[in-house]
Amino acid sequence: MDSHAVIKTWVVSYTDGLYLRACTAVSDKAIAEDLVQETFIAAFQSFDKFRSESSPQTWLFAILNNKINDHYRSKQKASIVSKDTTFFGYFFDEHGHWRESECPKEWSDADLHLLDNSEFKNTLQKCRGNLPGHWDMVLQLKYIDQRDGKEICQDLNISPSNFWQLMHRAKLQLRKCLELHWFNK
Amino acid sequence: MKRLVNILMLSCQKATELIEKEQYFGLSTLEKLRLRVHLTICDFCTRYKQQSRFLHDVLGHHSHDHATNVNESLKEKIINQIENL
Numbered sequence: 456m457d458s459h460a461v462i463k464t465w466v467v468s469y470t471d472g473l474y475l476r477a478c479t480a481v482s483d484k485a486i487a488e489d490l491v492q493e494t495f496i497a498a499f500q501s502f503d504k505f506r507s508e509s510s511p512q513t514w515l516f517a518i519l520n521n522k523i524n525d526h527y528r529s530k531q532k533a534s535i536v537s538k539d540t541t542f543f544g545y546f547f548d549e550h551g552h553w554r555e556s557e558c559p560k561e562w563s564d565a566d567l568h569l570l571d572n573s574e575f576k577n578t579l580q581k582c583r584g585n586l587p588g589h590w591d592m593v594l595q596l597k598y599i600d601q602r603d604g605k606e607i608c609q610d611l612n613i614s615p616s617n618f619w620q621l622m623h624r625a626k627l628q629l630r631k632c633l634e635l636h637w638f639n640k
Numbered sequence: 641m642k643r644l645v646n647i648l649m650l651s652c653q654k655a656t657e658l659i660e661k662e663q664y665f666g667l668s669t670l671e672k673l674r675l676r677v678h679l680t681i682c683d684f685c686t687r688y689k690q691q692s693r694f695l696h697d698v699l700g701h702h703s704h705d706h707a708t709n710v711n712e713s714l715k716e717k718i719i720n721q722i723e724n725l
């Protein structure tokens with residue numbers, strides 16, 4: 456296969472992961488798209504330097520991470536886990552107990568067969584759409600690509616504690632949304 | 641005794657965080673113990689745990705179509721560009 460053909464298969468296989476990584480790093484989708492595009496162009500142009508014994512994924516992420524660093528060279532790196540206490544303040548009181556209105560309620564019929572129900576899938580889709588972009592992307596990386604938590608942390612350049620804290624927020628918000636719009640409608 | 645209680649006491653906020661941590665990375669022995677103690681006395685967090693597990697399973701089977709479409713057009717754009725290099 457020539458370099459064109461190889462890179463094309465890489466674009467198909469690795470764009471999703473690279474794009475998510477870029478989005479969490481820059482949180483502007485247009486810039487993220489540009490960074491991914493530049494990554495593949497750089498990979499194509501320095502294809503000779505790629506050693507086939509190393510994984511293309513690792514190589515591409517290294518290129519992307521360099522691009523991201525370039526992007527932030529003059530700016531301060533934006534943190535993808537904000538330390539806002541107001542988010543948790545919505546669910547928990549000052550002692551960390553569930554607020555009365557936010558206590559998880561019983562869900563009847565919470566079973567995987569709900570995925571055959573298009574109405575439920577619409578609700579789920581909407582609730583996911585309400586999550587801040589990079590939260591949904593972490594979910595996407597984890598669940599659509601079936602990736603291991605440690606691997607995602609490596610690719611996204613975040614610590615494990617950042618990862619499960621993002622998951623914690625995303626799950627709290629997602630379960631609340633489903634409870635409001637589906638289970639306790 | 642009071643100190644022991646303090647060590648074992650967990651807020652619901654912390655307990656739900658540990659529930660998520662457990663799913664992705666596992667817990668230390670002390671964390672496991674603290675969470676187990678909390679869950680025996682807190683029905684809400686027990687419920688949260690079941691529902692979080694349910695979400696975990698649901699998300700594993702559900703794809704978010706919007707994001708996928710964005711990526712498909714991005715892939716096309718990049719492939720076109722590389723063909724012209």
Ligand SMILES: [Zn+2]
Pocket residue numbers: 651652653655678682684685686
């Ligand atoms: Zn609790």
